[in-house]
Amino acid sequence: MRRRLPFSPWHLLLMPLALIFVLPLVQMVLTSFMTTQEINQFPPRFIPTSIHLEGYRTLLAESHIVRWFANTVLVSAIAVVSHLVLCSLAGYGFARLKFAGRGVAFLAIVATVMIPIQLLMIPTYLMFARAGIVDTLAAAFVPWLASAFGIFLMRQFFLGLPVELEEAARLDGCGALRTFVSVVLPLARPALATLAVFTLLSSWNDLLWPLVAISDDTKYTLQVGLASFQGTRRTEWSQLMAGNVIATMPLIVAFLVAQRRFIATMTFTGLKG
Amino acid sequence: MALTFAATPRTHQDVAPRARGRRGRALRRNLTGWGFAGPATLLVVGLSLFPAVWAFFISRTKWNGIAPATGVGWRNYERIVQDPDAAAAAQHTLVLTVLFVPGSILLGMLIAVALNQKIRLIGFYRTCIFVPYVASAAATGILASFVFNPQFGAANEALRRLGLPAQQFLENPAQALLVICLIALWGEVGFCAVVYLAALQDIPKELVEAAVVDGASRWRVFRHITLPELRPVTVFTAIWQTITAMQLFDLIYTTTRGGPMNSTQTVVYYIYELAFQTQRLGYGAAVAYLLFAVTMLLTLGVIWYSRRSGSEAF
Numbered sequence: 001m002r003r004r005l006p007f008s009p010w011h012l013l014l015m016p017l018a019l020i021f022v023l024p025l026v027q028m029v030l031t032s033f034m035t036t037q038e039i040n041q042f043p044p045r046f047i048p049t050s051i052h053l054e055g056y057r058t059l060l061a062e063s064h065i066v067r068w069f070a071n072t073v074l075v076s077a078i079a080v081v082s083h084l085v086l087c088s089l090a091g092y093g094f095a096r097l098k099f100a101g102r103g104v105a106f107l108a109i110v111a112t113v114m115i116p117i118q119l120l121m122i123p124t125y126l127m128f129a130r131a132g133i134v135d136t137l138a139a140a141f142v143p144w145l146a147s148a149f150g151i152f153l154m155r156q157f158f159l160g161l162p163v164e165l166e167e168a169a170r171l172d173g174c175g176a177l178r179t180f181v182s183v184v185l186p187l188a189r190p191a192l193a194t195l196a197v198f199t200l201l202s203s204w205n206d207l208l209w210p211l212v213a214i215s216d217d218t219k220y221t222l223q224v225g226l227a228s229f230q231g232t233r234r235t236e237w238s239q240l241m242a243g244n245v246i247a248t249m250p251l252i253v254a255f256l257v258a259q260r261r262f263i264a265t266m267t268f269t270g271l272k273g
Numbered sequence: 274m275a276l277t278f279a280a281t282p283r284t285h286q287d288v289a290p291r292a293r294g295r296r297g298r299a300l301r302r303n304l305t306g307w308g309f310a311g312p313a314t315l316l317v318v319g320l321s322l323f324p325a326v327w328a329f330f331i332s333r334t335k336w337n338g339i340a341p342a343t344g345v346g347w348r349n350y351e352r353i354v355q356d357p358d359a360a361a362a363a364q365h366t367l368v369l370t371v372l373f374v375p376g377s378i379l380l381g382m383l384i385a386v387a388l389n390q391k392i393r394l395i396g397f398y399r400t401c402i403f404v405p406y407v408a409s410a411a412a413t414g415i416l417a418s419f420v421f422n423p424q425f426g427a428a429n430e431a432l433r434r435l436g437l438p439a440q441q442f443l444e445n446p447a448q449a450l451l452v453i454c455l456i457a458l459w460g461e462v463g464f465c466a467v468v469y470l471a472a473l474q475d476i477p478k479e480l481v482e483a484a485v486v487d488g489a490s491r492w493r494v495f496r497h498i499t500l501p502e503l504r505p506v507t508v509f510t511a512i513w514q515t516i517t518a519m520q521l522f523d524l525i526y527t528t529t530r531g532g533p534m535n536s537t538q539t540v541v542y543y544i545y546e547l548a549f550q551t552q553r554l555g556y557g558a559a560v561a562y563l564l565f566a567v568t569m570l571l572t573l574g575v576i577w578y579s580r581r582s583g584s585e586a587f
Contacts, residue, residue, distance in 0.1 A: 018401035090313035099306020112321040119561040123324035146313040205409035
């Protein structure tokens with residue numbers, strides 16, 4: 001008694017597409033376990049004869065990858081925590097509290113969305129140079145402390161919550177902060193999860209800004225480290241792929257674990273227009 | 274952002290402060306409000322509006338960042354018009370955008386329709402197609418320069434097995450931009466697919482069922498029900514992907530660095546080179562301002578068009 005769905009012609013489209021999307025990543029992982037000799041073989045081989053760790057070993061020994069990894073983790077962690085705190089506070093403020101200048105402040109935030117990073121790069125670099133934080137990790141995370149996107153997202157979510165609960169809390173004598181922390185925030189978990197996911201993705205993967213702001217190679221983030229590494233040792237593919245695996249896998253694994261949640265939150269954000 | 278802005282609830286303007294206590298309360302309310310919204314607002318505005326204004330002043334100077342800047346008025350902007358590198362960069366950006374945006378929309382929609390079917394392995398397919406979006410563009414670029422390596426890359430191996438001639442890919446000025454566009458599609462289409470998938474699942478089932486009962490074919494259902502329902506999403510993805518294409522940097526940096534023979538030098542890459550490789554901050558800022566103006570006009574144009582044709586996404 002097999003209860004299977006009948007074969008569908010959609011498989012003919014989806015199977016090759018899925019392969020195209022996933023095979024390069026599989027090849028990345030497999031290549032990281034090859035020796036230089038195996039990589040240069042003709043015709044190229046897809047599967048290593050056995051698992052060689054030379055790429056990883058040389059990379060760990062000859063580059064600062066461990067430090068780059070730690071830097072990236074630190075920068076992303078600060079970005080995520082700060083986004084969660086500052087953007088949820090601001091989102092709630094804009095959604096629910098009435099204060100002088102709210103309209104203007106919100107308009108200013110809306111206006112920033114269209115400004116491309118390339119325009120901001122030059123003055124921001126100069127600003128940071130004057131503040132003395134160029135070439136420190138602070139330069140990498142300061143632009144990630146809060147974002148217009150985060151404020152919108154949270155505001156949008158809070159606008160959709162029914163006010164009754166908050167009013168009840170206020171009648172019980174709770175102040176605004178108390179109401180926010182003990183009544184509103186627990187309801188905001190899905191929105192906070194979305195914000196955390198997006199902040200993690202974009203801060204972890206950021207290349208351009210840290211590339212501009214950081215030149216000391218012990219303070220690189222993973223993306224900058226990899227890019228620099230690629231410039232100098234183009235031919236050491238096993239090391240490059242090992243670096244790629246180290247830079248990519250944490251997020252991919254996190255995605256695979258949280259996948260259901262992730263796609264649900266993408267749906268939820270109203271990103272669908 | 275397509276976060277639909279629900280209108281801020283209009284609050285009753287407070288009546289003129291009659292008692293002193295009222296003023297105290299208003300002050301407290303303002304302080305509370307700013308206490309919540311202030312820090313993030315200050316960071317966002319301070320790190321974008323303020324530098325954006327500053328960038329304008331820089332764009333009217335000749336400056337290497339060290340020696341004092343000299344004001345040159347609008348000369349930087351006048352120079353852009355005659356600058357062949359800027360024209361080439363603009364052209365490459367245009368080609369990239371024109372290929373990438375419709376490509377990712379059509380492919381994203383097709384994939385979403387396919388992923389919306391109730392068939393076996395669908396979870397597996399969804400995962401596969403979305404995973405590249407999670408990988409960084411830098412890592413994708415490094416991986417791509419391996420896959421598209423003319424000597425031992427998998428791309429040429431695949432061509433060889435199909436009996437097709439080997440290509441130079443990223444090393445050929447005639448192909449490099451096209452290959453970069455393909456790589457960008459590979460990395461970004463997952464986003465479009467998920468956004469469309471979400472929208473498809475939002476289409477009321479009754480609508481489709483009613484049409485089927487009326488004897489409409491699958492294609493007609495798609496053409497007359499699904500497509501119109503997807504319109505707001507398409508406006509959003511069009512804007513989003515246009516911005517993505519116009520600001521593509523990481524991928525170019527880790528594959529070709531603008532080469533071969535400047536064939537993949539885009540506007541964004543050109544700005545980076547001007548400002549941070551050759552230290553021409555004033556000129557770089559002027560090019561960046563022009564890019565900003567074009568992006569904004571395009572975005573406003575799309576929004577205006579979508580409003581006029583009655584599919585509001587914003």
